[in-house]
Amino acid sequence: xxxxxxxxxxxxxxxxxxxxxxxxxxxxxxxxxxxxxxxxxxxxxxxxxxxxxxxxxxxxxxxxxxxxxxxxxxxxxxxxxxxxxxxxxxxxxxxxxxxxxxxxxxxxxxxxxxxxxxxxxxxxxxxxxxxxxxxxxxxxxxxxxxxxxxxxxxxxxxxxxxxxxxxxxxxxxxxxxxxxxxxxxxxxxxxxxxxxxxxxxxxxxxxxxxxxxxx
Numbered sequence: 222x223x224x225x226x227x228x229x230x231x232x233x234x235x236x237x238x239x240x241x242x243x244x245x246x247x248x249x250x251x252x253x254x255x256x257x258x259x260x261x262x263x264x265x266x267x268x269x270x271x272x273x274x275x276x277x278x279x280x281x282x283x284x285x286x287x288x289x290x291x292x293x294x295x296x297x298x299x300x301x302x303x304x305x306x307x308x309x310x311x312x313x314x315x316x317x318x319x320x321x322x323x324x325x326x327x328x329x330x331x332x333x334x335x336x337x338x339x340x341x342x343x344x345x346x347x348x349x350x351x352x353x354x355x356x357x358x359x360x361x362x363x364x365x366x367x368x369x370x371x372x373x374x375x376x377x378x379x380x381x382x383x384x385x386x387x388x389x390x391x392x393x394x395x396x397x398x399x400x401x402x403x404x405x406x407x408x409x410x411x412x413x414x415x416x417x418x419x420x421x422x423x424x425x426x427x428x429x430x431x432x433x434x435x436x
Contacts, residue, residue, distance in 0.1 A: 222258070225249040225311050234311040249308055257304065257312055260291070262320060265330035280329035280338040284309060287328065318383070319415025332414035335371050342412030342420065350377040350399040350411070350419055351432060353387030359395055359431075367397075367424035374412070374420035381432070383417060396432040403428035 223236045226245035238245055249257075264287070269276045272290040276282050284306050295301045313321035313328055322331050331340070352367060352375070367375045377399055378384050388394025404411055404421065407428065412420040 222251040222255040224251045225254055225315060227311075234314055236315060249311060253303075254312060257301075257308065258316070258320075260301070261287070261309065261312065261328075262330060262333070264291075265321075265328070266333045267335045269336065276336065276338065278339055280334065280340055281324065281327040282329065284326050284328055318417050332374065332376065332418055332420055334373050342414055344410050345413040345419070346401050346405050346411050347379050347413075347419065348401065350379060350401055351381055351384035352377050352397045352399060352424070352429075353384035353389075353391075354395055354397060355388055355392030356395050357392055362397070363426055363429065366426040366429065367421075369423065374422060375424055377411070377419045377421060377424075378417055379419070380417055384432075398430050398432040399424055400428045400430065 224238075225248045226235050226238055226240065227233070227248040228235060228240035228245050229243050230241035233240065234248065235245060264272065264274060265276070265280065265282065269282070272294040274282055274287065274290055288304055288306050288309060291301050291304055309328065310323065313323050320330060320333070322329050329340075334340075354362060369375050376387075378387070381396065384396045385394055388396060401411065404424065407425055409421055409423065409425070409428075414420050
């Protein structure tokens with residue numbers, strides 16, 4: 222994952238080492254960014270109780286509480302003692318998949334939850350959607366369709382590259398093309414979670430075709 226820099230002129234967080242024509246200050250190394258991203262994604266989506274985090278019905282948590290409880294939970298280790306609220310804000314602002322949303326002094330995960338929260342997403346049917354999976358899951362998917370499994374929704378994407386990356390996390394990747402017109406005709410709602418990620422309660426097998434396999 223890329224480093225995050227802070228501009229010495231305008232103060233903006235950026236992935237570019239030069240901003241406003243001046244060398245930017247290194248703010249968060251890529252390896253620490255990845256570690257923090259995985260932790261916060263897990264806490265906001267799946268196990269807030271691990272650190273006693275208060276999550277409201279729409280998934281929002283207080284930024285100061287989040288940072289305090291992370292540092293308290295691992296207070297005897299150096300693993301997260303460096304984390305500040307600004308690190309979390311920078312992480313959220315620059316997340317490439319739009320995983321996080323900020324509002325005032327609060328943060329939430331936009332999608333991917335297994336905990337019981339309710340987020341009101343706009344319904345939108347983009348021209349094309351993909352889903353990345355692995356070859357060993359393909360037979361069941363083509364027979365039974367895509368199900369949310371432990372999550373609340375099936376994750377779809379407008380990016381072929383993102384679908385390939387997702388598939389590789391599960392094994393030998395294969396990309397499925399989702400027929401959006403078919404979903405609409407079947408009465409399956411598609412929700413926009415971010416510019417890259419869309420959600421559906423399920424995807425019938427008749428709306429799925431194989432786009433490509435990748436090594």
